[in-house]
Amino acid sequence: MPDTIESLCKKYTNLTDEEIETIKKIGVGLQTMANLQDADFFIDCLTTDETTAVVVAEAKPQNVPSAYKKTVVGLLAEPYNEPAVARTFKLGLSTKQMKAVTQEYANVIQSVEPIRYGDKVIGVLIEEKNADENSEMRDRIRFTDQSYVRLANVLTRLDEEGSWLADCIDEAVILVDMDGYVSYRNKIAKNLYKTLGYTVDILGQPYRCIALHGSNLEWFDQDANYSGIEVNTSDLNLTVKQISLKNNNVDFAVMIRDITHIREKEKELILKSVAVKEMHHRVKNNLQTIASLLRLQGRRTKSVEAKKVLDEGMNRILAIASTHELLAKEGVDRVNIRDVLENIKDNTLRYFLKPAMDIMVNIKGEGFQVDSEISTSVALVVSELLHNSLQHAFDDGRTDGKITIEIQHNGQESHISVGDNGKGFDINCVREDCLGLSIVFSIVKDKLKGAISVSSSENGTVIAFDFKNRIFT
Incomplete structure (x- = not known):
């Protein structure tokens, strides 16, 4: 971890060597704090632009599930997603129990402490817990499946004074004696x-009379010592785990967890996914209808200039429609950017490649997930650049050519280029009325908040x- 902290700080921050050493010392104890608090812990430092922070260290709790599926070290913490981090950096004050959105779009509760070197805030220490768990659930003990047999054996030896342990467990606990009667149940x-x-x-009571999975207990695997089943009863979804003990006159233990809220959330997600798919499907259909009307109008007009304008408008609408087409398939507000570019390539070649031309268009690089807003902006930019290459790069009498769309992605910055082996143009003599390039520059600057470069030669x-x-993947 110390080496990672140092390399990230030197690459993305303005911290001095002494300040980096302070960050590294705190990073050494990060795992201990994560285990002690049953929470995810992070250290963030401001990047060189001092508007965003970069995660330089992390520690996931070993006793409870982390809120993260993947590592976020080296990724950005945007102010609009993590206001507690931005507040602590700006004011130098501790921030307690504030909602935040992770790089994986999960909701968490953050507490943030400033890390100081002298009077300067050089980083922040972040504690995160899943926002979907209420306080009562967080205070209870959770166990993995591998721990159930050990826990059940402990419960068989509890005396009256020690029965508090069973009431701290986040599950219903039932002990059944050798005669088949319930000898213990927690609150x-x-x-x-x-x-x-x-x-x-x-x-x-006889356990057969109150067993939620029915009086037939044959489903329980006596040889395995542990079996589980999910049952639905009285509008509740419950997991029932049965553990063979044969200890202290206890035949077996039963542990029951209410997972109704989990199943309800799954149903909600399915319904939302269906609604999102339908919404994007309708938007795509409407856009394609508009594009078809423009195409029909273009065929009827006798003006070459009017037909050109209509074709360009149709191309831009199809670029937007390609994003909604993919979103309609996924059912979520994110798509793979390479899939978007493949659609752009196919549509552009279908409608704007002249029959006599033999132009090869290749896409290089691995795809990555982007949200619908970024996808739409990127689609418009690449569509314009690809259309411009087909229209102008090879109008010097050539019948063949090559266009390459290249994708690069490192988790923080994404880079896309469109290059051709055409005749080139004088970048100092671009006409001000060139709408296509004006759109490209405007979108990159205003929508994508990025930079654009142009190089051209013969x-x-x-x-x-x-x-x-x-979105980080």
């Missing part, structure tokens, strides 16, 4: 059965632009 089990409509306490033209992505 969660008692309340669960009351919710299910049982008017009498299950303590002392050997061809390369136009490249970069932008910051808001």
